[in-house]
Amino acid sequence: SARKLGFPRLVFLGMNCMSPSILDSVFKNKLLSEVKSETEAVAVPEFPWIKVRKCDFVEDMFDTKPTTDPGFELILDQCASMSQSQGIIFNTFDDLEPVFIDFYKRTRELKPWALGPLCLGKNSLEDEGEEKVKSVWMKWLDEKRDKGCYVLYVAFGSQAEISREQVEEIASGLEESKVNFLWVVKGNEIGKGFEERVGERGMVVKDEWVDQRKILEHESVRGFLSHCGWNSLMESICAEVPILAFPVAAEQPLNAMLVVEELRVAERVVAASDGAVRRGEVAEKVKELMEGEKGKELRRNVEVYGKKAKKALEEGVGSSWKNLKNLINEFCNNMGT
Incomplete structure (x- = not known):
């Protein structure tokens, strides 16, 4: 819908940047496809100091699935939607995982935006939600x-x-x-x-x-x-x-x-x-x-x-604050052209 109306679209992943980076590498390099043991450690090529095992992933993730499998179709649909987006938002901040954020910037088409930690964002209803009686x-x-x-x-x-x-x-x-x-x-x-x-x-x-x-x-x-x-x-x-x-x-x-x-x-x-x-x-x-x-x-x-x-959320100076400002400027400018 956003694409049809000419609006820029962003993917929001409420996770860190490391997990999808590792997951992408595992699939791209077929790291665990031939591994039989659930606990055999295999180094990730892009991050050789990190080792993964089959038991670190969802049980049937490496099984070949028929293209008619509903779960597989959903994943394909999500991947297609992500590929047509203009960026991806992560609930993380620059100083938490600079290696993985930098890797994502260098190797992925989708530009990552680190806007976290979201749990520290101000909630206008916070005061209203204060417990009148302590639990x-x-x-x-x-x-x-x-x-x-x-x-x-x-x-x-x-x-x-x-x-x-x-x-x-x-x-x-x-x-x-x-x-x-x-x-x-x-x-x-x-x-x-x-x-x-x-x-x-x-x-x-x-x-x-x-x-x-x-x-x-x-x-x-x-x-x-x-x-x-x-x-x-x-x-x-x-x-x-x-x-x-x-x-x-x-x-x-x-x-x-x-x-x-x-x-x-x-x-x-x-x-x-x-x-x-x-x-x-x-x-x-x-x-x-x-x-x-x-x-x-x-x-x-x-x-x-x-x-x-x-510090990442400090107004005007925090890395996530600046990233959000840059994101807004970038997409608002694109909307005007």
């Missing part, structure tokens, strides 16, 4: 802060599907870790007796919407066990909270690579041979993030990027 979990965080206790925030997004067995392993790991935690879960997936056993050390929020950004910005929150959805990772970086990466689906393993290997603001859990993350691994990594030397190192690193994130 139970925010009161609980206040109590922990007043007692000088640090809290691990645990959330796996609204769409991630996690097996009951894996949920039980996470629960047992949190219990064994002895750290304070606030866990947002879907449904009654946690085994009976868990909340009674952890007592005041844990707060479990079931099937309720929470203001994740406010939680991450709370003074008591010092770590985030996350599924690595990009919005969640950006909110954590902006709040200067280090991450324990627990990718579940979609491009989340690639997001985890960025925060763990490139930015070094996160540690990653390691799955067993059957793909499950055991309670001992959860307990060990949680304890290290919250109390260990590794956690301190990650916290120092994320504080640096958190400050850079805020």
Whole structure:
């Protein structure tokens, strides 16, 4: 429709620039087509220091699909639409991943525009949306802060599907870790007796919407066990909270690579041979993030990027502010010719 009316069209990807860059290379070079093992590491030609495995991608991504497959047809349609656009917007900022943004500029026809972090954008309804009555979990965080206790925030997004067995392993790991935690879960997936056993050390929020950004910005929150959805990772970086990466689906393993290997603001859990993350691994990594030397190192690193994130949106001088101004000027000028 935009094309028919003569309007310029931009693609918006609510993700970082690294993930699609890696994905493009994997397909272009057919990196994993002949690889049998799910865990064999293969170097990415354009970024040789980065290694990918089949298990880092959607399960059937490398299977040959018939052209009549609805999912395949949708992907082809999306690719065609993207190729006819005049640019692509990423929810990232120049100082977060300069190597990948520069690569995209040099090698892709679609011009990338880094306009993030979007979570720091001003919301005119923010003041109106202030809670008139504080939620139970925010009161609980206040109590922990007043007692000088640090809290691990645990959330796996609204769409991630996690097996009951894996949920039980996470629960047992949190219990064994002895750290304070606030866990947002879907449904009654946690085994009976868990909340009674952890007592005041844990707060479990079931099937309720929470203001994740406010939680991450709370003074008591010092770590985030996350599924690595990009919005969640950006909110954590902006709040200067280090991450324990627990990718579940979609491009989340690639997001985890960025925060763990490139930015070094996160540690990653390691799955067993059957793909499950055991309670001992959860307990060990949680304890290290919250109390260990590794956690301190990650916290120092994320504080640096958190400050850079805020700087990117500074009016008149921030990189994302300037990019948005240039985008508007470029397309408005084109409209006038």
